[in-house]
Amino acid sequence: MQIITVQDTFVDVIQDVEDGTVDQESFWVSRRSSEEAEQELFYINVAKEEDQVKFTNQEGVVFIQFPSKNRRRFKLQIGDESYDLQASQSWHKFDSVMSLASTTKKLIMGTIKGTYLVYDLRTQKIVKEVKGAHEANIEHIRVFPSQQVILTVGLDLQMKIWSLENDSQIPAQVLKGHTSEITSIEFIGNGRNYLTGSLDGAVNLWECGSGSLVYSFRRIDNLQDPVNCIATAKLPKPWSITEPLTDREFDTVGRELYVGYESGIIQSFDVGYHSQLRKRLVRFEGVAVTSMVISGKYLIAGYGNGHLLVWEQETIKIDVSLSPHRIAHLAVLDETEKRVKLLVTNGADLVLNVHIDVENGTQSITYMVGVPEVFTATSVSYNGSHVFVSDKSGVGVFQVAETATGSDKVIS
Incomplete structure (x- = not known):
């Protein structure tokens, strides 16, 4: 490619x-x-x-x-x-952006300096700035399903919960537990529980209200294999259990956890039953699994060699070979039962809109251009109408939905 x-x-x-x-x-x-x-x-x-x-x-x-x-x-x-x-519709200069999240009204950015910013997409103004939110890079930001609360994850190994509805400079909750860089986050249900993957080899299940660690998943045959990415899906019935194992779990029953490792293994776990399952997916032994998303019944995984695989259970339905570089980010833009549109970042200068027709085994690619030279994406976010892609010098905005739900000023 x-x-x-x-x-x-x-x-x-x-x-x-x-x-x-x-x-x-x-x-x-x-x-x-x-x-x-x-x-x-x-x-x-x-x-x-x-x-x-x-x-x-x-x-x-x-x-x-x-x-x-x-x-x-x-x-x-x-x-x-x-x-x-x-x-791109526009390019906005911001200093040292490392992470992004978005709603239809707001863009939230985390920086190398540990600051997070809230940018109003309609007024095009920064409406909140929290300096020193973390002691180092803010590596990840996620918006809870309520759209009123965010989770920030820093290189300082801390996870912090903040309100988007007020000007508070103090987090509502601070959670700690990993011993190495946190690489991935996945909410369960309405977000009262969430999962985090780390290079320490663990995927931790957290309860937001108490800020407590509920359970830690590790692969039995290699407890230290670094975790690069995680994704969750519904388990087929019958489930192993019908009620949560603890009173700190909500909507975990019947959830399957996929964990992508540096070794190239994707391992499956039963979240509600706190157990490792037999399902293990391996295509490129020794090539890192770097990103994953769920689209309907398919698990879509990106690899360190630039391949994008669509898995249905333990079968590879399609293998898309992109540029031979790490697929750092994946996001589902649109999907039907047999087709999916993905935002993909694939090494320096490559931001792609990839259309995959799983039924016919075909794909088409649109290059997302109009960003500065020597662009390397640090984060991506999609709010239902616009894609936001950051590098350390700013944020590019692309309109991908036919009818934008956000303000037209997003694209000015």
């Missing part, structure tokens, strides 16, 4: 020509086979002829703008190869 990058201001270039601000202008497009490979560089000339914007290139490269509501979808053709592109 090729890495395609486009000058981050190319939409502005097109707009300037379209508005008559300039008669003609140009922007660059590059292609390379890997992060280390030498890039091919092409210049696209933009001019207006008979009230139509025209794109030309002396090397035969074809660039097409599709008519659409937001006019940010394009096709690039280089020789016999064609690539679908979608440009």
Whole structure:
């Protein structure tokens, strides 16, 4: 798979020509086979002829703008190869962003300095700033299902619960228990319980009200295998138990936990019964499982070698080979029984919208472009209409739903 990058201001270039601000202008497009490979560089000339914007290139490269509501979808053709592109709606500069979460109204950001910020998507202003929320990087942020409370996870190994509804600088709860970096979070039900995975090899089950550790899951044959990612799904009935094992558990009965390890193993556990199951998924031995999501009856896993596998129980339904670099983030954008649209980050400069048709075994890829050069995603979030992708210099915004539920000002 090729890495395609486009000058981050190319939409502005097109707009300037379209508005008559300039008669003609140009922007660059590059292609390379890997992060280390030498890039091919092409210049696209933009001019207006008979009230139509025209794109030309002396090397035969074809660039097409599709008519659409937001006019940010394009096709690039280089020789016999064609690539679908979608440009960002906007780029917002923020310093040292490491983690993101979003609602339809707010974007929450965590920084390298341990600060978290709440940004109002409608007013486009920071409405809350908590400095020193953590003693080091805020690695993860999640919004509870109520949309009123967030969980922040720091490199200081602390997890903190905060209200989004007030200006308090004090967390409602502080939880500790892992001995190495926390890599993943998964809420159960309404969020009274949640799971965290860590490089210490444990997946911990927490109860929010008391802030207590309920149970710690470890793989029996290797207690220290680092955990990179987790996902949960419904277990098929009959369940091992019908009532929780403790009075600190809510909605854990009938939940299956998938744990992705550095060793390349995906191990299954019964959350409610506090037990390891027989199901174990291995495709690339020794290649890390780096990200996972659930879509209907499918488990979708990203790997350190750039492969994206769709599992149905213990069968691989489709194997999508992307750029040979770590798939760091996965998010489900849309899904039906047999199809799924995913946001995927795959090494430097690659943010992808991947459409997988599981029934027909096919996939198509749209490159998400219009972000700064040498872009490496630190976090992603999706609020039902817009995708937010951060690197350490700011946040890019992409509209992916046909009808946006958030404010139009998100994309200004």
